[in-house]
Amino acid sequence: MTAPHPPTMRGLLNADGGVPVPRPAARPSTEPEPGDLVPPRPPDEFDPGWVGLGETLPAGTAMLCVTGSGSTKQPRLSLTWHHARTVQSAPNQPELPRLGLSLARLMKEAAEEADATPVRPGREGPWSAAYYQVRNWWQYQSTLVRWIRELFATAPQPRLVIWDNTAHNIPWELFYHQPSATSGSGPEGWLGELVPVVRWTSVHDGPRIAGYSAAQHVSKGSLLMLEEESLAVPDDGFTRYVVEPRVHSIDELMQRLDGTGEPPGLVMIRCHGFYAQSASEFTIGGPSLNRFTGYSMRTLREFQPPVVLNSCASGQAIQDKQLPGRPVRSFVELFLRYGASAVVAVNGDIDIDHSHEFATRLVASAAERPVNLAAALQEHRRYYCAELGRQRPGRDPKDVDEDYKHFLTSFLYVYYGHPDTTLHLTQPADGATGGDGTGRQEGAAL
Template identity: 30%
Template sequence: MTDRRRFADAVFRGARSRRSLRTPHAPLVPRRPPAPPAAPSAPEPETGLETGEPVVFDAFTADLGAGLPTGMALLVVIPVEQGGTPGFRLRAVCCCASLVEFGDVYGRPDLALGSLVAADGLLPVDVLSSMRTWSRTKKGLIRWLDARRAAHGDDLQLVIWDQTGYGIPWELFWLERAPGSGRSEGWLGGLVTVTRWLSIETAWGEVVRDYRSEHTCAGPVAAYVAAEMEHDVSLFGAYHLENSDSLHTLAKALEEGDPLAMVYVACHGTYGARLSDCVLGGVPLDRFDPRRFDRLGPAATFVFLNACHSGSLVDDAGRFRDRALRGFAEVFLRSGAAGVLATSGRVGDRQAHEMADQLFRHLRDHPGRSVAQAVRDLRAEMARMTPDDLLDVDGPEGNRRLLPLLYRFMYVFYGSPRTAVSLATGKGV
């Protein structure tokens, strides 16, 4: 065993995950996903870029920013092929600015946190250093993001519509300081309210909540908490809670009944190249995918999947060949959820409980604040608490101290950045 391998074992041994048994997964292939009916259609992947041929915008491209509320910006990540090699390019629009086409075509990076932040992956210091190095070359994006921050300040809400399936951790994009601006530099997800969007595969698009809409999720909580994570139930001691004894039972309970403010799931999760490898609470994605949860739509429910790899997306190209991204988050959004908070990799047991506890406390102490804003605040707080010089410490203790920072940024929010939660208190509370 190499010294570096011993290093990794020492770092991750103390961060055991109750929530993950990760399965190997193969690289995903580029796709051309159909756009969700509830939101503006996204531009399709482009060909011919390697020849230098001109690219013509399709008819709907100019409408990407249609209806964006004040303070909201949209970044679209489009899969392309250049010389037969997968890559991506960027388009962006803001409520106060016209569409921007970034001219550069970038190759597919190997930066998916699901494989990097693991005992057999990179050390935390290497993950963070790699993100800084990779971000620095995206000059046009850095300048565009800085201009959006200058225009909207802390009110900026950035929606990232990544169609690639590459697992790029955009929340950890390093945003450099503009000279003389006075604005701080740091990880994007701690500076800006960042949410994700994806193409929702459904014939009934009118059920899907739009990422531009504002929602306040009100009512009780429905939950499934695995026996090993039973102490998570205490997080809802003050609220009206409907607790299920399995994910299958919870799924049945979500099919009909009164509207819900929140769905909370705490259990084991796995991820792989096939839908059957993606498992949440013992239920494979290919068996979960056909479900429809009618209780979510009326209240625009917020869903918190506090399990490993619960926010990862997969293209089972070997089976379906339809270039569609599938995942547990997509299933809930398809049923009308306003937002889904999930993880992009393996998270530690203790840290997962702490994240949920801190998030609910933050929402309670700041009524009306959106979930996405609260997640941004928690990331920013952890970034402030983590000394920057830890990136220069290549030892077990320094790397272990970086894990909480990485975990905060592994929680990814899909849906509207203007989704807030108002939980119903239990009887006698």
């Protein structure tokens, strides 16, 4: 018996008469349309690279996320940039913390030198030296420079949210933007002068630790004010807007915030603050950061007024030394957690005169018309930038150096909240107003 020949390729191709084998009909696609896609669940812990962080930001607004890593002896920063639906990162940046970019520290050193050594003609004063030191901090941060230039190049009215979960106290508003000499990218100047800069921090309140929970808020009403008696100024301009006689202690203010009186449009706290790296020693108006957690502040939860913490160190943060990568604690975070829609605070020691001027200017502006709080801080900085630019030859060197001090001081104020939150101050509904304080302690810090 002859063995069968193996099938040939021609035979296989003609086995079905050359008719192609019918293919099954394509199954209908089950992929949903882009508009039906369910957004991913937010992370349980803060993730600076989570794409959902920038979803709620207004057009033309970028977000810079700053996180810490490494040990306290060798700290590193990681920067993450959210803009135009893209996310970019620059991990493990050791230079920024190594330089000690703390405006509070820099100003303290300048103040000590100014007290010890008089400014002499022809020599640079301590405040001028601090100014130029800040201006040159950023020249090696090439990635950050590129991101900021891209923002100016692509957004007609750029705004920036800086989510800083570190305690390095870096003055991001003092980033000096210099357009490229070849391509150009917006005007030259200080970031906090050129654009409204908004701060944010992780809020220790469930999902708020991982998501940007700031919401646009339109605040309208009168002023609820705490002012230590030693800081009061007669006829200070606050009186007609104060909802009731201003209180003079934190405990009095907290009783008012637990009461049922007229809801305030703004809460202002003007008292002394003292920074410490321990939550039991970091204080505003006497009570420590730890003790503040014992207050309920029901008025904040119900009406969400903005809060101005017009006190030394009120904007600084503390970090658990054992967990350098974890979100920080601060008075700003506490007031946001307890219901404030926005917080204005101070990132270092500020003198009484400047703090009073800032407060009166903010109140006067908000009484005339609704003001955007981020823009109000931008205007405050612009004022002192312009003053610095009007220097004339022949002035006393000490006065010239003081102009640099006032400039740097204006950048101590930082704003936490939503880019579009506004404030409009009105007189109390019943026409009753609180009284002015009396007395003043000149030249000291808050």
